[in-house]
Amino acid sequence: MKTISEHILDIVQNSIRANSTLIEIIFEENKLNDLCIVTVKDNGDGMDEELVQLAVDPFFTTRTTRKTGLGLSLLQQHAKQTGGFFEIQSKQGEGTAVRAGFRISSIDRQPVGDIAEVIYLLMLSHAEIRWIFRHQAEKGIFELDSEEMLKSIEGVPLKHHRIRDAVIELIRNNLDEIEAMK
Amino acid sequence: MNKIKSLADLQKLKEEVRSQIRLRENSENPEQLVQVKVGMATCGIASGARDTMKFFVEELERQAIDAVVTQTGCMGFCYAEPTVEIKIPGKEPVVFGFVNRQKAEEIINQYIKKGKMVDGIIPLSFKTIDD
Numbered sequence: 001m002k003t004i005s006e007h008i009l010d011i012v013q014n015s016i017r018a019n020s021t022l023i024e025i026i027f028e029e030n031k032l033n034d035l036c037i038v039t040v041k042d043n044g045d046g047m048d049e050e051l052v053q054l055a056v057d058p059f060f061t062t063r064t065t066r067k068t069g070l071g072l073s074l075l076q077q078h079a080k081q082t083g084g085f086f087e088i089q090s091k092q093g094e095g096t097a098v099r100a101g102f103r104i105s106s107i108d109r110q111p112v113g114d115i116a117e118v119i120y121l122l123m124l125s126h127a128e129i130r131w132i133f134r135h136q137a138e139k140g141i142f143e144l145d146s147e148e149m150l151k152s153i154e155g156v157p158l159k160h161h162r163i164r165d166a167v168i169e170l171i172r173n174n175l176d177e178i179e180a181m182k
Numbered sequence: 183m184n185k186i187k188s189l190a191d192l193q194k195l196k197e198e199v200r201s202q203i204r205l206r207e208n209s210e211n212p213e214q215l216v217q218v219k220v221g222m223a224t225c226g227i228a229s230g231a232r233d234t235m236k237f238f239v240e241e242l243e244r245q246a247i248d249a250v251v252t253q254t255g256c257m258g259f260c261y262a263e264p265t266v267e268i269k270i271p272g273k274e275p276v277v278f279g280f281v282n283r284q285k286a287e288e289i290i291n292q293y294i295k296k297g298k299m300v301d302g303i304i305p306l307s308f309k310t311i312d313d
């Protein structure tokens with residue numbers, strides 16, 4: 001994966017498979033600690049302790065199409081390479097939170113990438129799930145709730161190219177305004 | 183055009199767009215639409231599946247083809263990523279491998295629009311003489 005947003009697109013597939021109806025994607029920048037914590041939190045099936053231990057193993061997966069599952073282990077590797085941390089908190093029947101901390105100034109820290117496009121694609125292809133995207137930077141916080149967004153465009157399809165451009169622009173403009181990390 | 187920053191801006195744009203939309207005869211019933219599923223697992227994303235999905239979303243909309251583009255998990259063909267499954271109403275789903283923008287364009291123009299087979303299909307099921 002070349003960017004953090006691509007990791008998110010990957011990890012989120014786990015949340016979707018876990019039958020989540022609410023998925024939160026959160027970026028918390030802390031310049032003082034030189035840390036950016038990226039969280040993917042869902043209200044899906046959750047995992048018991050044993051499963052949480054196994055989840056990061058690249059040779060473990062619950063899917064049936066093949067025998068490896070790289071998403072979590074790759075994310076953990078990238079976070080740790082920057083001198084950050086990685087943890088999974090999960091409770092069966094309640095949900096899972098995957099938290100990856102990246103050292104912002106580390107030379108090994110990947111760029112965030114096109115997160116606006118990723119958020120749009122997720123909201124478009126899984127409109128039955130409620131998505132909440134939040135980015136907390138030094139200069140402010142930006143939050144987008146798919147429920148509210150869909151309400152404001154009611155009557156027009158989300159896939160319409162002008163709506164698509166507008167939603168992506170909306171996210172980008174707001175992230176620029178709070179000087180979100182790139 | 184003013185910068186779009188708030189949901190209120192988005193709503194204003196929506197009103198503008200709504201007045202311009204042609205009413206389509208087809209209902210939004212999923213079985214009647216072409217379904218495009220792009221493999222978006224680790225292998226897919228690393229091979230550029232996001233670009234492929236973006237292309238399908240933009241091009242199908244631009245050509246006003248009634249379709250639903252979604253992501254799916256790993257289909258098991260990691261060596262051939264990006265992979266895309268196309269389900270045309272009334273036909274069996276077909277999986278294509280190595281779908282970059284060029285291939286995607288070919289798939290849309292040849293297979294989806296005209297029903298012509300395109301190179302690069304990954305066989306999902308086959309019948310032998312004994313079946």
